[in-house]
Amino acid sequence: METTRRDFLKVAAVGGAAAAVFGFDVRPAYAQLSQLKIARATETRSTCPYCAVGCGTIIYTIGDKAKNVTAQVVHVEGDPDHPTNRGTLCPKGSSLAQDILNDRRLLKPQVRRPGGTQWEDISWDDALNEIAAKIKKTRDDSFIEKDANGKTVNRTEAISWIGGCTDTNEFNYLVVKAMRALGVVHLENQARV
Ligand code: SF4
Numbered sequence: 001m002e003t004t005r006r007d008f009l010k011v012a013a014v015g016g017a018a019a020a021v022f023g024f025d026v027r028p029a030y031a032q033l034s035q036l037k038i039a040r041a042t043e044t045r046s047t048c049p050y051c052a053v054g055c056g057t058i059i060y061t062i063g064d065k066a067k068n069v070t071a072q073v074v075h076v077e078g079d080p081d082h083p084t085n086r087g088t089l090c091p092k093g094s095s096l097a098q099d100i101l102n103d104r105r106l107l108k109p110q111v112r113r114p115g116g117t118q119w120e121d122i123s124w125d126d127a128l129n130e131i132a133a134k135i136k137k138t139r140d141d142s143f144i145e146k147d148a149n150g151k152t153v154n155r156t157e158a159i160s161w162i163g164g165c166t167d168t169n170e171f172n173y174l175v176v177k178a179m180r181a182l183g184v185v186h187l188e189n190q191a192r193v
Pocket of ligand 1 (some may be wrong): 048050052053054055085088089090091093094097
């Protein structure tokens with residue numbers, strides 16, 4: 001139920017009158033109405049995925065965390081404790097709930113084969129195996145042990161990595177470790193936070 005300012009003023013007046021005539025006050029009950037949407041929700045802190053600003057968000061989900069219950073997102077708002085945005089979100093970030101709950105959202109990997117015009121669904125296992133095979137082949141084909149001056153470099157310039165603002169410090173740490181182990185030298189992240 002949506003409570004308008006006019007409704008609230010009416011209730012405040014009626015509540016005041018009820019308190020005076022009957023000795024009870026309905027205002028606390030009506031004050032509960034505005035909290036119902038997120039009153040029993042779980043708060044999860046996250047990051048807006050849209051741009052490099054990396055604003056902090058709070059995602060509210062309902063569901064009692066039982067194994068057979070799927071949590072349902074009911075609200076997303078800016079995180080007032082986040083140093084980047086202090087609770088604010090731009091119009092794109094403010095629409096995050098529509099992104100999360102969108103029935104056009106992709107939930108599995110897809111591939112478009114060379115020469116193909118359509119995207120095909122692919123399992124996570126097949127996607128990971130194909131990516132691993134392509135990384136190995138590309139690295140083997142492009143690996144440079146020594147540069148033009150004979151200096152040992154052990155690198156490939158044919159693979160690059162780009163991360164996003166939702167990547168955590170810990171994830172980025174592991175990315176750098178893994179990429180450097182492969183000899184990848186072109187590493188970037190779009191976030192500037
Ligand atoms: S809320 Fe707006 S400014 Fe902040 S990260 Fe999202 S898109 Fe960028």
